[in-house]
Amino acid sequence: MRARDNGTIQVCVDNLLKTVKGEVPYSREKGISRNIVDIPHEVAEIKLISSADRCLEGYEPRINVREITTRTITPDGDVNYIVDARPSV
Helix, strand or coil, X not given: CCCCCCCCHHXXXXXXXXXXCCCCCCCCCXXXXXCCCCCCHHHHXXXXXXXXXXXXXXXXXXXXXXXXXXXXXXXXXCEXXXXXXXXXX
């Protein structure tokens, strides 16, 4: 946790994209699905982007997501997302 600025949009988006689906006790749907095992990279990328889009649309009402892409998916399962979003009006 940061000492300050925890409520900024960027910090909240980063936290949502680092949250694994099922790890938030009273909100099991919050987070990114990590049930992608032994499938081709292209399919995994599509599923991760879909999961990220659903998570941000559902849990961060201050933004409108235009596009999400992945920069890196490491063998350890770490994903770097690039999110193109605009503030909601």
